[in-house]
Amino acid sequence: MTVSRKLALIGIGTLIALQLITPTSAATNPADEIAAFNKNYIALHLRMDTAGILNLWADDGVDLMPGEAPLVGKAAITAWLTAVLAQMPGYKVTKQECDFRDIRVSGDWASEWANEHQVVVAPDGKIIESYGKMALILHRNPNGEWKVQQEMWNAAPKP
């Protein structure tokens, strides 16, 4: 076997090894990753999956909700969300629309905002319809997962 043939074989071996150790997620692009995140974000809110929603948050995330002091860290956000939901037993989200705009990715950071429309049905059948704007800052973990680093919301008029 010639030296060049040996080197060629080592080259092919390295190429295969690199393909084996490269995670599949490296094949996706940031725009697709954020689109998948957004789809999941909406689905979790529609089915009121509180554990799933909290799992989207970075441990040191900050939630900036109207009329509230800043909620800093997942523990504060969990306590607030739990208290809000405790005040509305039997309420059901029947519509959750987020029309995301200005999705920007720079390295492991991303930002976007959305026109939001939610319909909630109370146990007595009363329908509560709300419109708002929502802004997110997302951060990509070393394992590739995007997490909510910051969320802010305020009301919008009915379009």
Add this chain to the structure above:
Amino acid sequence: MTVSRKLALIGIGTLIALQLITPTSAATNPADEIAAFNKNYIALHLRMDTAGILNLWADDGVDLMPGEAPLVGKAAITAWLTAVLAQMPGYKVTKQECDFRDIRVSGDWASEWANEHQVVVAPDGKIIESYGKMALILHRNPNGEWKVQQEMWNAAPKP
């Protein structure tokens, strides 16, 4: 003159030329740039310098104000701000505090939020004190200037 002496002189000449063509701003770091931006942002609001505030905005910036539809683009933001100010002739901002947090820079993009406290005095001497949270997304122009790409505000309780 020896060759090495000639090279040394060319080297010094190049160094001087580089210093002449390198703008001063390249010597600053992003953290200092954002700190300077924030200081100016607060000062402009304190002295109600509407032209100066509007000059901070990117042409395609988006302002997400409570109760309003998204204000997209500097023309829409200008019209809204002008209408707000027209309703309060003679009002004076006497305090403008923004306690900025989580300042993050990634390439030409930055984000931050602030606890905000404002005192406005009406022409009849009535004092209007407000507390809120404000979030900014900034973008650095090719000329090095940071501009507001997105702003959002909502109310906070008195601390």
